[in-house]
Amino acid sequence: MSIKKQLITLIISAVVLASFFSALYGYKSTTKQLDIIFDQELHSVATFVLAMSKSNQTLPSTIDNTFAFQVFKNGVLVSKSVQMPSSRFTAPSQYNNEIFFNGKRWRTHYLVEKVTQDTNEQITIEVLVAQPMSDRIKSAESILFVITTPLLFALPFIGLLIFYIINKSLKPLVTLSREIKNKNTDDLSEISLSKQTVELAPVVNRLNQLFARLSDSFDREKQLTANTAHELRTPISVLKLNAHNIQKSFENNNLTTTEFKELQQNVDRMAHVIEQIIALYRFTPENFNQKTKLVNLETVLQDVISNNFDNLLVNQQNISLEPANENTLLGDYFALYTLFENLLKNAIKYSGDKAEIKISIITNPHLEVVFEDSGPGISDEELPRIYERFYRVDPQQSRIKGSGLGLSIVKHITTLHNGEISCSRSSLGGLCVAVKFPLTQVVNS
Incomplete structure (x- = not known):
């Protein structure tokens, strides 16, 4: 996979994951805040029902078509909403209780108070108020929908923006890659980029230096090889001639030291040329210590x-x-x-x-x-x-x-x-x- 595809995939994935976790965190936070608000509302409704019961006022059969209630006096059911059954629910604690009836899960709030009537008779009034949990979930989902809808619409635009920025930022690198890929093995010319980033400048400069050194090295090697072959041709021919003269002199029994001296001189000349060529190669920039x-x-x-x-x-x-x-x-x-x-x-x-x-x-x-x-x-x-x-x-x-x-x-x-x-x-x-x-x-x- 190319660097461009990897970057686009990783960044968009990171944005999507961040959006998902942000929405999840927002949903949980919203649910907690809504629970607090709805519990306060339950407490207010329970206080209202208790106050009505203490004053012996007639309670309506429903409260906002949302809340359900039961009122007991001295353990006897005296009033209830239409949604509530006639049976008594046991509330283990005053807050944060959940019960199940009528095919729904309900959140309850329980209040109890002892009241002294005009006849000095003391009675115990118990109030149980319940609210469907589905109402809370719907409220949380509606808030989450409002929060996440703009983000969902923005994600495609964010993806396009990320693609554009990465594509533009990596364009010099893509151009450099294409320039190197399209180069022939014999092409050692410099690489030139119309738009060059700070990070790529050292790479391009080093590559151009390398190409220049390779070009100089190849040119030097070609020139040295051609000229060496030309220079060695003469002493080799002379050595062959010396060898031929020595052979003829030996066959005619007139071999003298002159032929050997001349042979030694030509051998020395050949050795000198070879030593100079070796020295010339040793002291090139590629081999110098x-x-x-x-x-x-x-x-x-x-x-x-x-x-x-x-x-x-x-x-x-x-x-x-x-x-x-x-x-x-x-x-x-x-x-x-x-x-x-x-x-x-x-x-x-x-x-x-x-x-x-x-x-x-x-x-x-x-x-x-x-x-x-x-x-x-x-x-x-x-x-x-x-x-x-x-x-x-x-x-x-x-x-x-x-x-x-x-x-x-x-x-x-x-x-x-x-x-x-x-x-x-x-x-x-x-x-x-x-x-x-x-x-x-x-x-x-």
């Missing part, structure tokens, strides 16, 4: 330089690190290490032999890490595209082998740390890459 810790950037950069110092020596390159007073950041050590290692490897690879590499940590007031080199740099036209996956600058691509994933990984990790990355011309003549972290990430020591 949000539980950041305090990380000292100077320590991370020292580890990066230490682990890549052999490549610096081979290329006869000089490197310097200029730390700042504030070097502590909320982040992930491994992610930051990967970020800075990619920047350093790019600087080592593309700046050339005997180049100058400078790394600076700047607080102004943001925490900023700047990589500069004295290499040939990149033209202004190429700068906007260097963050794309597998994109490589054409003049460098023919001379230096690489995967084209380094700066794409750098940009992803920077984004995960809520930072910004920018590239420009270095003061040393080459490329300058600046990674700026916001104040929310910086921890004052």
Whole structure:
């Protein structure tokens, strides 16, 4: 059953039950009040009959065609109404007695009084007045009818009003349900509601965020899969060629270490591409560990330089690190290490032999890490595209082998740390890459 039907059923049932119990309570209360009024009326009639009997006046055969009575003097029936039998009724108490005669149930009131006549003779006068219980029930039912009739007529209108209010209130929820139901599996567009309640706003916002993340994830996966297949095709072909050359050299007995070195280089290149792809997938928003810790950037950069110092020596390159007073950041050590290692490897690879590499940590007031080199740099036209996956600058691509994933990984990790990355011309003549972290990430020591 839908929420709308459940709400309508429950609320209308609650209204009907409340009306029923209200009417029942009103009926009982009315009956009690009527009993008090009718008992007072019985007492008044009994007092009237007693007064008439004391003055020896003739009593009528009926009183309002409603009340019945018996009058006894010294135990002898002297007067009665036409409805009452001649037999005497025993009244156990003065009030609230009920007897049955003439096919009806009657409510009685009993009075007794001793009277001294002029002859000084004392007589006992007893008066028994009765009223049919049906009169009381009819009076209570008539009052109940008057009370409940407007309510009975109002119930259908209350039901329609409840239906209208619930239908209008749940319309945004029904619209949202229909929007989600009509969505195709490939449709990850945002949900838009013309009228949105306060309670549904967080749900719609979360759903739209989820759709946006799924859409970005699927697009990224499609792009990564297509580009990875394209990028791996070349090293695989080269490895096949190396294997073929080694086989021919072995058959001709002229196998040398050159073929094995070339094979090792191509295997290393393949491993590097695969490692970069794995790193790129690991550092996506869906897989990044949000539980950041305090990380000292100077320590991370020292580890990066230490682990890549052999490549610096081979290329006869000089490197310097200029730390700042504030070097502590909320982040992930491994992610930051990967970020800075990619920047350093790019600087080592593309700046050339005997180049100058400078790394600076700047607080102004943001925490900023700047990589500069004295290499040939990149033209202004190429700068906007260097963050794309597998994109490589054409003049460098023919001379230096690489995967084209380094700066794409750098940009992803920077984004995960809520930072910004920018590239420009270095003061040393080459490329300058600046990674700026916001104040929310910086921890004052």
